[in-house]
Amino acid sequence: xxxxxxxxxxxxxxxxxxxxxxxxxxxxxxxxxxxxxxxxxxxxxxxxxxxxxxxxxxxxxxxxxxxxxxxxxxxxxxxxxxxxxxxxxxxxxxxxxxxxxxxxxxxxxxxxxx
Amino acid sequence: xxxxxxxxxxxxxxxxxxxxxxxxxxxxxxxxxxxxxxxxxxxxxxxxxxxxxxxxxxxxxxxxxxxxxxxxxxxxxxxxxxxxxxxxxxxxxxxxxxxxxxxxxxxxxxxxxxxxxxxxxxxxxxxxxxxxxxxxxxxxxxxxxxxxxx
Numbered sequence: 097x098x099x100x101x102x103x104x105x106x107x108x109x110x111x112x113x114x115x116x117x118x119x120x121x122x123x124x125x126x127x128x129x130x131x132x133x134x135x136x137x138x139x140x141x142x143x144x145x146x147x148x149x150x151x152x153x154x155x156x157x158x159x160x161x162x163x164x165x166x167x168x169x170x171x172x173x174x175x176x177x178x179x180x181x182x183x184x185x186x187x188x189x190x191x192x193x194x195x196x197x198x199x200x201x202x203x204x205x206x207x208x209x210x
Numbered sequence: 211x212x213x214x215x216x217x218x219x220x221x222x223x224x225x226x227x228x229x230x231x232x233x234x235x236x237x238x239x240x241x242x243x244x245x246x247x248x249x250x251x252x253x254x255x256x257x258x259x260x261x262x263x264x265x266x267x268x269x270x271x272x273x274x275x276x277x278x279x280x281x282x283x284x285x286x287x288x289x290x291x292x293x294x295x296x297x298x299x300x301x302x303x304x305x306x307x308x309x310x311x312x313x314x315x316x317x318x319x320x321x322x323x324x325x326x327x328x329x330x331x332x333x334x335x336x337x338x339x340x341x342x343x344x345x346x347x348x349x350x351x352x353x354x355x356x357x358x359x360x
Contacts, residue, residue: 120262121226153258154323158316165314182251189326190319191308 099123101130109141109206110134115148118156131163140172141209147178177205219280224269232261232279239281252327253346259320260292260342268294268340286348298335
C-alpha cells in the first residue's frame, strides 16, 4: 500500500493524516513534499497523524527526522500523533522517541502548541 | 518446522522494485517457516534494509550491476544472504545512530535496524562487492522440526 496524505486545519494547527507505508521512494517523497509545501505556505504548527501508517523503514525514519528539523529550522514545531505499535517500537529502539513530541490524543496535541 | 526448499536464490536488478521484491520474498518465506507475525516483520524489515544498502550504496542503481538474494534453511536457522557488486564499504566509518550527535541524522540506521532484528549480522565488504549475511534462529514451536530430527 503506497502512502497517502490529507491535511486539515484545527485551531491554527495543520493535522496531516498519513496512511500506508513511509519507505524509500514514493512514501518518503510524498511526506517530504507535503511538509515543505505546508511550510512554504506559512503553516508552522504541524501534526503528523500516523494512526494509519503500518510500516516505516530507515528511509522513512530519516524522512520523519528531516521533517522535524526542517520545521524547527523554520521556526515551527512538528509533532507526531497516534503511533501504531510498530512505529512506536521503531522510534523506541532508535531513541527518536526522546526527540519527537509524541501525542496520542488529537485535541491534546493541538492544545500543546504555544 | 514446515519445510521450504533448502535454498532459493534470486538475481535482481539494482532498482527500487528490487527492494520491495526482496521484502515480499522475505515475508513469504519467513511466514512459511512458521515464524511469529512480529518476527516475520523483523526479518522482512532487515532484508529490506539490506536490499536498500545493496541497491543504493553498493550498486548505486547501476543497471549493469545485480543484487543476489538467497534464502537458506540450515538446521534451525534461516540464513539470508544479500550480495551486491559495488566497491565495498568501510565498516569503521559507520556511525552509531544512537549517539546523541547522530540522533538527528536522516540516514545511517539501516545496519543498526538489521542488528536489532536479526540474531546474527555479518558484513563482508570487498572491492568487488559486499556480502551481507542475516541469520534468524528458530525459537519456540517453529523449532519442533529441528528437535524432532535429533
